[in-house]
Amino acid sequence: QQQVKQSPQSLIVQKGGIPIINCAYENTAFDYFPWYQQFPGKGPALLIAIRPDVSEKKEGRFTISFNKSAKQFSLHIMDSQPGDSATYFCAASSLRAAGNKLTFGGGTRVLVKP
Amino acid sequence: EAGVTQFPSHSVIEKGQTVTLRCDPISGHDNLYWYRRVMGKEIKFLLHFVKESKQDESGMPNNRFLAERTGGTYSTLKVQPAELEDSGVYFCASSHGLTRTDTQYFGPGTRLTVL
Structure with a gap:
């Protein structure tokens, strides 16, 4: 039983486009939601994280939107660049x-075409 | 500052053999975690050490897996005997403390293939 469901599995956008990755969770005890970015041959690295007391957080071109009532959160990559091509994982924990x-x-493979 | 390192990067073994994976956390990090990603699925938690003590081993699949962290520094994860379903990428992560948003830093992983 997967407690955090992520979609889509893969995504292809043109440079400048806005890939959007969605995650949904079931466990209401989760109160910390990080996103990790993984490049081939490397381990996942923390990209941005949010607590449920805010509905949106921005760091550079990366934005997390959070909907506590729906138990959903999403990552938007604004003005995407080929260097953003990576696998993105949403995660959750209970602090x-x-x-x-x-x-x-489950991860989303994002490919940004030049 | 060196990051989390893992050895080996790849391991190919036959079913029934034994394999030992090693993780060296970032110096000074008390917390060490093992995770596993099988066949492109989600990354799953295996266990958590605080220094040399096992804090949580609820994710360990069965008793063929044995993790140790002697002296609270590096950790080893032994699989004995290995089965086909053990194939996957094993990640180690470390964090300094257990404050509210303490970042877990991941190593590059060990890709284990059991034939």
Whole structure:
């Protein structure tokens, strides 16, 4: 049973386009939602994270939108560049639970064409 | 500052053999996590060490998997005997503390193939 569902599995956009990746969760105890970016041959690296007390967070060209009532959150990559081509993972954890273990979505492979 | 390192980067073994994966966390990080991604699915939590103690091993699939972190520094994950379904990428991550938003830093992973 997958606790964090991520879609789509893959995405192709032209340079300058806005890839959007969606995630939905079931566990209401989750209160921390990071996004990780992974390039081939590398490990996932934290990109941006949000707490459920805010509905949107921006860092550079990356924006997270959060809908607590729907238990959904999404990543938008504004003005996407070929260097943004990577696999993106949404994740969730409960900061109130011991250990901060992350529950990941299935990942989205994003390809930005020049 | 060196990041999380993992060894080997790739391992190909036959069913029934034993494999040991190693993770060196970022120096000074008390928390060490093991995760696994199987066949392009989601990355799944295996276990969590705080220093040398196992904090949470709820994600370990079965008793063929044994993790250790002697001295609270590097960690090893042994699979014995390996089965076909153990194939996947094993990631190690470390974090400094358990504050509210402490970042987990991931290593590049070990790709394990069991034939």
